[in-house]
Amino acid sequence: MDKSYRDLFFAESQEYLRETNKALVQLEKNPNDDEAINTIFRLMHTLKGMAATMRYDDLADLAHALEDVFDGFRRKRLKLTSAVMDVIFESADAFATLTEQIKEDKGVSLKVTDYIKRIKNILPAGETISHQSLKKTSKGKVETGDEVDRLKKLVDKNNNLFSVEMVFNEACSMKGVRAFLVLNRAKDFGQIAGVTPSEDDLKNENFELNFKFVILTDKNEKFVTEELSRILEVDEAKVSVYDPEPSKGKKGANPMLKKIQSMRIPVERLDKIMNLMGELSIAKSRLVQIVQTKDHARLEETTHFLERLVASLQEEALKLRLLPVSFVLDNFPRLIRDLSKKIGKSVDLEISGSEIELDRIILDEVGDPLIHLIRNAIDHGIESPQERTRAGKNPKGKIAIDVSRQKGHIVVEVSDNGKGMDFEKILHQGQERGIISIDETSGIDSDKVLDVLTAPGFSTAKEITDVSGRGVGLDIVRNKLEVIGGRLELESQKGKGTTFILTLPLTLAIIKAMMVVMGKDIYAIPLMNIRETVKVSEDEIKPIKDAEVIRLRDEIIPIVRLGKELEIETTPSEDGQISVVIVEGRVKNMGLVVDKVIGEQDVVVKPLGSFVKKVKGVAGATILGDGRVVLILDIVNVK
Amino acid sequence: MEGKRVLIIDDALFMRNLIKDIVIKAGFEVCGEAANALEGVEQYRDLKPDLVTLDIVMPKMEEMDGITAVKQITGEDPAANIIIVSALAERRLVEESLTCGAKDFVVKPFTAEKLLEVIAKVLGEGTKES
Numbered sequence: 001m002d003k004s005y006r007d008l009f010f011a012e013s014q015e016y017l018r019e020t021n022k023a024l025v026q027l028e029k030n031p032n033d034d035e036a037i038n039t040i041f042r043l044m045h046t047l048k049g050m051a052a053t054m055r056y057d058d059l060a061d062l063a064h065a066l067e068d069v070f071d072g073f074r075r076k077r078l079k080l081t082s083a084v085m086d087v088i089f090e091s092a093d094a095f096a097t098l099t100e101q102i103k104e105d106k107g108v109s110l111k112v113t114d115y116i117k118r119i120k121n122i123l124p125a126g127e128t129i130s131h132q133s134l135k136k137t138s139k140g141k142v143e144t145g146d147e148v149d150r151l152k153k154l155v156d157k158n159n160n161l162f163s164v165e166m167v168f169n170e171a172c173s174m175k176g177v178r179a180f181l182v183l184n185r186a187k188d189f190g191q192i193a194g195v196t197p198s199e200d201d202l203k204n205e206n207f208e209l210n211f212k213f214v215i216l217t218d219k220n221e222k223f224v225t226e227e228l229s230r231i232l233e234v235d236e237a238k239v240s241v242y243d244p245e246p247s248k249g250k251k252g253a254n255p256m257l258k259k260i261q262s263m264r265i266p267v268e269r270l271d272k273i274m275n276l277m278g279e280l281s282i283a284k285s286r287l288v289q290i291v292q293t294k295d296h297a298r299l300e301e302t303t304h305f306l307e308r309l310v311a312s313l314q315e316e317a318l319k320l321r322l323l324p325v326s327f328v329l330d331n332f333p334r335l336i337r338d339l340s341k342k343i344g345k346s347v348d349l350e351i352s353g354s355e356i357e358l359d360r361i362i363l364d365e366v367g368d369p370l371i372h373l374i375r376n377a378i379d380h381g382i383e384s385p386q387e388r389t390r391a392g393k394n395p396k397g398k399i400a401i402d403v404s405r406q407k408g409h410i411v412v413e414v415s416d417n418g419k420g421m422d423f424e425k426i427l428h429q430g431q432e433r434g435i436i437s438i439d440e441t442s443g444i445d446s447d448k449v450l451d452v453l454t455a456p457g458f459s460t461a462k463e464i465t466d467v468s469g470r471g472v473g474l475d476i477v478r479n480k481l482e483v484i485g486g487r488l489e490l491e492s493q494k495g496k497g498t499t500f501i502l503t504l505p506l507t508l509a510i511i512k513a514m515m516v517v518m519g520k521d522i523y524a525i526p527l528m529n530i531r532e533t534v535k536v537s538e539d540e541i542k543p544i545k546d547a548e549v550i551r552l553r554d555e556i557i558p559i560v561r562l563g564k565e566l567e568i569e570t571t572p573s574e575d576g577q578i579s580v581v582i583v584e585g586r587v588k589n590m591g592l593v594v595d596k597v598i599g600e601q602d603v604v605v606k607p608l609g610s611f612v613k614k615v616k617g618v619a620g621a622t623i624l625g626d627g628r629v630v631l632i633l634d635i636v637n638v639k
Numbered sequence: 640m641e642g643k644r645v646l647i648i649d650d651a652l653f654m655r656n657l658i659k660d661i662v663i664k665a666g667f668e669v670c671g672e673a674a675n676a677l678e679g680v681e682q683y684r685d686l687k688p689d690l691v692t693l694d695i696v697m698p699k700m701e702e703m704d705g706i707t708a709v710k711q712i713t714g715e716d717p718a719a720n721i722i723i724v725s726a727l728a729e730r731r732l733v734e735e736s737l738t739c740g741a742k743d744f745v746v747k748p749f750t751a752e753k754l755l756e757v758i759a760k761v762l763g764e765g766t767k768e769s
Contacts, residue, residue, distance in 0.1 A: 177737065
């Protein structure tokens with residue numbers, strides 16, 4: 001099977017599974033939700049067809065079984081109990097796992113028959129839809145296999161056996177009938193077997209645009225190809241000599257394909273880009289003209305025009321990479337249901353702003369941190385129903401995920417109305433473990449608490465988990481966010497609940513950065529990390545032990561002489577004033593001493609080649625308008 | 640294609656006119672028009688056209704509807720070039736008529752190009768075989 005179909009299959013089935021899970025959760029809330037039932041029925045039906053097309057028989061069978069169950073619901077022959085629901089949820093998961101296993105091509109360990117058996121068991125006795133239809137397909141398959149075998153035996157010098165793959169035009173209407181017509185035509189000059197998907201599925205349009213069959217004919221390959229290509233709406237008829245063991249398609253080069261590899265792009269976005277490209281070519285021809293006439297005034301005008309165009313084109317091109325956050329969040333109702341059910345808590349999820357779009361790479365990266373936070377909220381944030389009742393709260397807890405756009409960033413807030421954190425206790429623990437020093441505990445602020453919580457290994461310690469109300473992996477969460485240029489913040493009120501605030505860049509490809517000069521070179525510091533820039537005189541920098549600090553308002557900020565740190569030669573400024581960029585670092589704020597601050601600019605982030613990838617303190621590079629290469633500093637890891 | 644004779648069987652005047660315009664512009668001759676299946680079958684017998692367009696959903700006329708008309712015509716003339724005109728919902732009917740010997744089909748709404756494409760294919764095949 002063509003690789004692009006394979007990719008499409010996985011992309012699409014992932015999408016359908018997400019929809020399925022969403023509808024399942026709805027259904028569990030309201031077992032009479034006919035719309036959800038119909039949706040899932042339709043999704044399973046589609047998945048079945050797709051899987052069969054790809055010859056993923058296990059998947060097709062599983063989808064088929066589930067389709068039967070939902071058909072039972074539709075016809076009110078089957079009652080939706082929580083036990084039934086559990087089986088369905090498990091099967092849906094099995095489907096997802098199996099899909100993943102097939103996709104990764106490392107062998108399938110999941111036994112579909114176990115799940116199908118369980119599904120069959122929930123169908124009431126005497127209810128035979130499932131049994132029958134399942135049997136029919138499996139029997140059908142055996143038969144077609146036999147048919148192919150039979151034809152194989154008939155191959156001689158006059159008769160050839162070909163495998164044929166037909167691909168229809170996308171605009172093809174009534175493709176089921178079209179397929180039927182193709183088979184009819186083929187039967188005019190040969191014997192047919194091994195139709196995949198089955199003829200029934202073809203008739204019911206349970207296939208994408210292609211299907212396959214094997215034909216025994218006294219005609220040659222050319223004749224068959226021509227004859228079948230002549231049929232209306234046929235894009236391609238691929239005819240080849242039948243090979244009993246078809247190579248199973250090229251294995252995907254990248255085994256870690258859990259990421260969003262392909263995406264759908266709204267046509268209007270492509271249209272916009274096409275329009276801009278059109279205008280761009282107009283501008284180009286104008287320039288050519290101007291070169292001939294040397295008309296300076298028009299050159300200026302055209303340059304402005306071009307500038308605007310390129311900016312819009314860049315903006316549109318970036319939008320191509322955007323996906324709504326719902327792509328990730330849609331999985332969460334299901335996740336929360338499972339987690340809370342497992343530990344006997346009752347939790348509602350409220351999501352707002354899931355239509356907001358994010359760069360797909362960021363979306364990929366942010367999924368895990370969000371799951372961590374939610375897991376923590378359920379495990380440690382939300383109290384047990386009894387505890388909640390005692391505290392005068394609604395026994396049902398609430399987790400809210402709120403996505404919003406704020407000044408060129410996307411902010412995701414994950415909040416729970418659980419027991420909140422005891423900041424004092426956490427800071428105390430942090431101090432005992434030497435994560436923060438004593439004087440730092442004097443003022444309680446959430447950033448310090450977060451520093452303690454995200455200190456490597458801290459939050460995984462059991463005794464502290466109980467105190468903090470927070471569990472595993474907050475350090476991982478914070479790290480992940482910082483890798484993609486994001487930030488983690490914390491708000492919590494004892495007894496009321498906790499909110500984690502994730503600030504994310506809109507895209508990884510373009511960032512706002514502060515351009516600074518050091519020595520002969522310009523460097524870019526991501527604006528996201530910068531709090532402010534100040535000018536101080538040399539004597540405001542005070543040595544403390546082996547470090548240097550400045551006092552800014554009431555805050556003591558350690559100074560990093562960036563030139564020294566990165567081993568670059570610097571030129572001291574003439575007026576004795578020193579430019580300091582105050583950045584929010586990993587654990588504390590820092591003042592970076594630079595030669596000169598130029599100003600803000602949008603820069604396109606280009607990754608460094610692999611041979612210089614791990615240079616400490618450098619996150620990437622960008623190219624300025626004049627062709628100069630500028631390094632982008634990785635503030636988090638500069639010191 | 641020039642001068643090939645077409646019989647149009649459709650109960651809707653609108654569709655008959657539409658098809659007529661399309662095929663005449665393309666150089667065909669419309670030798671007959673029928674507003675129901677029964678009339679269509681009779682005209683086929685009399686006119687022996689090169690091609691028939693037949694709306695598969697037509698009201699019954701003395702037990703004769705679209706499908707029976709297809710059966711009747713192909714029964715009498717197995718080489719008949721019948722193109723089924725159908726709406727999207729009539730999958731089963733189209734399938735059945737193809738089984739009964741209709742050559743191809745076109746789905747409403749169709750463009751002039753699409754109809755002519757189907758006609759060309761069907762007539763192309765007819766001449767090749769003969």
